């Protein structure tokens with residue numbers, strides 16, 4: 248690989264990790280531009296954490312090359328350590344220390360040069376003014392998450408790895424947390440964030456989709472939806488669960504997901520003209536009528552979830568709500 252390219256924070260080629268017979272990460276090529284929020288989208292077990300651990304230098308690859316901030320990993324992992332931050336879904340806080348003590352302890356470990364000044368800055372930026380003397384263990388999930396993020400950036404890393412950082416918090420905390428991630432990117436930090444949540448993936452500047460350890464697609468959310476070779480339909484019907492069974496058996500249907508009271512259907516064929524689309528809608532309605540259901544089908548713009556279904560050819564694990 249070339250000398251350090253200042254616009255690329257992470258470059259991996261053929262990155263592979265085996266555990267016995269299992270190929271957890273399978274020849275992944277990755278280019279993460281600096282100052283981006285780069286998403287890693289994939290279901291449980293798709294290899295997100297294993298990839299991140301290799302990129303940080305915590306786990307040795309079975310095969311492949313990695314360059315992070317111009318350093319060859321794992322050989323130069325020690326030098327990388329002070330330039331990166333790492334946060335996981337299990338926030339590694341000291342629950343029996345106060346907020347301020349957590350900062351002080353980490354500042355010491357990281358060798359932060361002017362700790363008091365840096366901690367005051369973090370308290371201000373991350374809104375811990377009134378919470379400094381509170382024990383970390385007594386805070387809410389959202390507060391712990393904010394503290395974990397502030398701790399992860401105490402040494403002002405150029406690159407931050409976040410492995411499913413929002414799994415344990417409520418939707419409002421998730422939203423605030425993402426605002427913070429974009430603030431960090433604006434200030435010059437590169438962020439690699441793994442998630443299995445579509446709405447989070449939609450927010451990333453760029454993302455990679457992993458499935459069974461294979462990188463199946465990457466690009467901006469807009470590029471990914473634009474490239475989709477398929478069409479998406481919304482079906483309103485009297486009995487969505489039964490309708491789903493009928494539609495799944497129709498030719499060309501890649502996936503059907505129940506979202507609230509309607510179904511979202513992805514088909515393989517790309518109908519180009521209005522007549523083709525109308526025909527496709529009618530054939531879904533007719534199939535459901537044949538099964539004794541009244542339904543109405545319309546086309547809808549593709550989203551990342553559709554991309555995900557198309558590239559993985561399986562339904563996502565979106566929790567179904569009672570109709």
Ligand SMILES: Nc1ncnc2c1ncn2[C@@H]1O[C@H](COP(=O)(O)OP(=O)(O)O)[C@@H](O)[C@H]1O
Nearest residue numbers: 266269271289290291292293294295296297298
């Ligand atoms: N240390 C390990 N030993 C054996 N198998 C592992 C180990 N770590 C991860 N795996 C397996 O590798 C696959 C990918 O796991 P992981 O990277 O944790 O996925 P994700 O983070 O996307 O949920 C899974 O099948 C998992 O069981």
Ligand SMILES: [Mg+2]
Nearest residue numbers: 295296410411
């Ligand atoms: Mg994981």
